[in-house]
Amino acid sequence: MPKTASPALASSLGALPFYDYIIVGSGAGGSPLACYLAAAGKRVLLLEAGREWQASQYPDNEFDASLALMWNGGAEPSRDGRLTFLRGRALGGGTVVNQCLLDRFDDDAFSSWAAHSGIASFSSAGMARHYQVTEAHLALKTISERDWNGNARLYVEGFEKLGHRWAPLRRGQRHCAVANGNDCLRCLGGCPRDSKQSMAVTFLPLARQAGADIISECDVQGVVHGSRSVTVYGRRRGERVQFHAARCVLAAGSFGSTALMLRSGLGDRLPALGQGFYCHPQFVTFALYDQLLDSHRGSFQAVKSDDPAFRAAGFKLENVFVGPMGAAYLLPGFGRRHLATMAAYRHLACIEVAVRDVTPGRIGLHGNGRLRVEKPVGRAERRRARAGLAVIEQIYRATGARRVIHSPFNIGLHLMGGCALGTRKASSVVNPEFAVHGLPRLHVVDGSLFPDAPGINPSLTIMALAHRAAEAMLGATVRPVSRMPCTAGQEVC
Amino acid sequence: MPRTEFAFTAADRRAWNRIGDALLPGYPQAGLPRFSATGAVELLPRLLAASPPDDVAALRIVVRLLAWLPCPLIRCVLHLLRFGGRAGGSFPGNACRLLELGLRGPLLACYYAGLDRDAEGASAIHTAIGYRISCDSE
Structure with a gap:
C-alpha cells in the first residue's frame, strides 16, 4: 500500500511501497544494515537528515564544511x-567527517560490555566473524x-x-597518495578523492545496488509503533512526510536515536532511555x-x-x-x-x-x-x-x-550510549536481538547501543554490530555483499 | 534544517565587530589584521543561522549590551568569562562557559575561516599563519 503524505514527494520519488524495514540514519550502523537487509531481498527505505554529496562537491574549507556537514553548524x-560535541549530518553520517580509524575492540572492552549488558557473547571470539564480514567491505x-x-x-x-x-x-582508505602532496586534513570535511572508507563509498552503493531506497534531507521527528506496522513521520524540504513499514530501525546515533524515542513518547516506558551516555x-x-x-x-x-x-x-x-x-x-x-x-x-x-x-x-x-x-x-x-x-x-x-x-x-x-543493549529493561533499552524492550517492531543499531565506553574508536564495532543485528533480524547467516560489475552504459555501479 | 534567512542588522554588525576587535585586535608583526578589518563579520549570519534560534536570540542581546562598553571593559568581561568558566560549580561556571563558547566560537571561526580570499583565491589570514592544504580529486 503505497503511501506518502506529500504529493510533491510522491511525484518526485514515485509511489512508495510498504517497506519491510525503514532505517533512520545512514552512518556506521544504518548503511551496513541497509546493505545486508536489501541484499537478503527485504524492501528497505533508508532515511537521512543530511544531504547527499558527491566527492567533487564537498566544501573546500573548514567553515563551510562545519555548516554543511555537521549538526548545529559544528558544535553542540x-x-x-x-x-x-561534534556529529556529522550527511548521507553517510559521521563516517563522512570522521578520521575513519578502524580498530577492533579488545577483550577488556568486550568483557566490560558483557558485564554491563548481561550478554555473554560479547567477546573478541564472539564478535570475530562480524568484524571479518565488515572488514571484507573496506579497504584498510x-x-x-x-x-x-x-x-x-x-x-x-x-x-x-x-x-x-x-x-x-x-x-x-584506498588511495590517499599523500606522497603526491595530498593532505588528509581536508577529508574531515568529506574526502574529495573517495579514498576514505566512509559509508558513502562503501556500504551505501552496495545498499543501492541491492535495491534499497534512500531518501536524504529527511528529518524524522517521530515513530508510532503499532501492532502490525510502524509509521515514521517527519519533514523533507519543508513538507510533512510519513512512511510505513513492518519494522523500523533507529540508526541516528546516540543523540539522534535517543531524542527520536523521547520525542515519540517512549521515555515513560523505557526507564533506561537516555541514560549511560559516554x-x-x-x-x-x-x-x-x-x-x-x-x-x-x-x-x-x-x-x-x-x-x-x-x-x-x-x-x-x-x-x-x-x-x-x-x-x-x-x-x-x-x-x-x-x-x-x-x-x-x-x-x-x-x-x-x-x-x-x-x-x-x-x-x-x-x-x-x-x-x-x-x-x-x-x-x-x-x-x-x-x-x-x-x-x-x-x-x-x-x-x-x-x-x-x-x-x-x-x-x-565518540558519542555512545543512551539506548544501551542489555537483557534487563531496568538498565537497558534494547534487547540482545536489537529490538527495543516491549516494542518488537522497533530496533536500534548504532553507537547508542554501547553499554559503556570502550576506550577505542567505535566506528568499526558499530559496523560489526550492524552485521550482528542483520543476522538477528534475518535469522540467517549474512555473508559479505559483492559489488556487481558495471554493465555498458551504467554511470554508477 | 539550518534556517537560510537570518536578520543581521547594521547594529548587529557593529556590535560583533567591536567584540571581535577586543578578541582579535590584530598582530601586525605577523600580518594578522584586527577582526573588523577582515570583513569576517559578513560570515556570521550564515553561522548563526545554523545555530538553535533561542541561543542566537540570547546571544544577540548579550552582544548588543557588551558592545556598549569601552573596549578595555569588553576585554575585562572576556577575562571574567574565562576565569569564571574555570572556577567550576554550576553558577556562574555554566553560564560563563556557555557564553564564552557563544562569543569566542563564532568570532574565531569567521576570522580563521580563510574566506577572505583575493582574486587568486588566497586568504590573507591563512597566508599569514602559513596554512595551505591541498587534495587532488584524482
Missing part, C-alpha cells in the same frame, strides 16, 4: 558547557612511516625516548617548537599509543591536529598572545588524551523538544586525564618544546 555544548591501510608529518615524528620520538609503546594507525572526553595539548612541523600536512594522524599501562590507566594518547578554526578555538585565551600563537601555526604540535570515561551522562529533552545533554567530567575522568597529560608534558619536554599549551576546552567525538 553539554548543558554545563564543559564539553563540546596501516599508515606507513613514509607518510608521517612533523607531528607524528615528534610523537614517536617522544614515545621512544620515554619507553612507551606506540603503533601505526589502521585507517579506512563520549571519550578529549583533552587537547599543543606545544610550540622552534622548528617547522607542518602538523596539518599529509597524514595528520598516523600513529597511536599502544601501551598496556595507558590502557590500564584508562586513557590513550592521540596523534592529531586540526585546521585553523579548530586550533584557534582550542587554544586558550584571546588577544595578541592568542594571535601570536596562531601566527606560529606551522610550529605547533598537538597530542590529545582520550579518556575512557566511566561517569555516565544523560541525554534528554528540554521542554521545547530541544536536545539536552548532561555529561559530567567526574573525578575518575579528571584523574585519567591528568595521568595522560603528564605523559604528554614529558613527551614535549623530551623533544625540545619551547612552550606547552593545555586547551581548557574539551571535546567529545
